[in-house]
């Protein structure tokens with residue numbers, strides 16, 4: 504099947520990056536948000552990224568114009584009905600994703616392939632809200648999407664093998680390196696990463712070290728590009744909390760349980776970099792200061 508038009512649902516942190524790489528790869532891309540303001544905010548973010556690429560000489564002005572020309576922001580879900588593939592990147596909550604896909608299933612032609620960017624929900628459970636579980640995969644991108652090379656392509660027991668191969672090829676067309684993963688909670692990366700991040704918060708709670716000292720230790724001691732608290736702020740503490748709750752529910756293991764400090768921070772509205780506060784304060788974004796927790 505020739506993929507020409509791609510739909511992206513959600514234009515937040517991940518959806519905006521996904522829409523950008525789809526348009527960059529030459530696909531007509533329609534991205535849907537729940538309000539006009541959020542569409543505008545997401546598209547502005549993409550525009551800024553493309554401008555930065557022009558400044559760096561990675562794109563010409565003309566190429567930037569072509570990419571922007573392939574991108575369209577909408578609020579009506581009906582606008583997605585002509586898409587060959589739909590990539591979902593909305594909030595990490597099962598009822599919201601199931602409701603969305605049930606609507607899309609009724610709107611889209613039989614050939615449309617559905618993909619979720621969920622980090623922790625089982626793809627099978629989302630796909631079961633549609634009548635096309637054989638045309639349903641996980642396409643798990645990494646943040647920031649335009650930069651990170653990996654894409655986990657997730658197969659359920661119901662995914663058609665031909666559809667799966669097509670989605671692996673689609674991931675490569677987006678300029679990513681696809682890896683094959685089965686539909687086990689957290690797939691490959693989060694199965695390993697989430698317990699590590701939650702353990703860093705537990706170490707902080709137990710007074711093992713400060714935010715800065717734990718971050719510095721993992722950078723300089725393990726060669727990680729950033730420490731766990733910088734990464735947590737980058738991923739989003741609300742998203743991390745949802746993920747840990749879902750993974751705990753799946754495995755019932757302590758290593759996936761959300762530490763109380765994470766819950767308190769999310770309740771306080773400290774969602775990380777995107778909200779201006781998390782383990783660091785981003786009042787001066789170029790010089791984040793550790794919070795006194």
Ligand SMILES: NC(=O)c1ccc[n+]([C@@H]2O[C@H](COP(=O)([O-])OP(=O)(O)OC[C@H]3O[C@@H](n4cnc5c(N)ncnc54)[C@H](O)[C@@H]3O)[C@@H](O)[C@H]2O)c1
Pocket residue numbers: 512513514515516517518535536537541591592593594595596599603620621622623643644645646737738739742
């Ligand atoms: N943050 C990460 O590092 C990361 C990495 C990989 C995957 N993910 C997954 O990607 C998904 C999105 O995460 P995010 O970090 O971009 O969250 P986000 O909060 O930045 O963005 C989610 C967006 O979806 C919008 N939305 C909610 N319901 C919608 C609907 N029905 N239609 C259209 N838009 C809707 C919201 O308005 C919001 O702008 C989640 O499933 C998350 O687990 C996140």
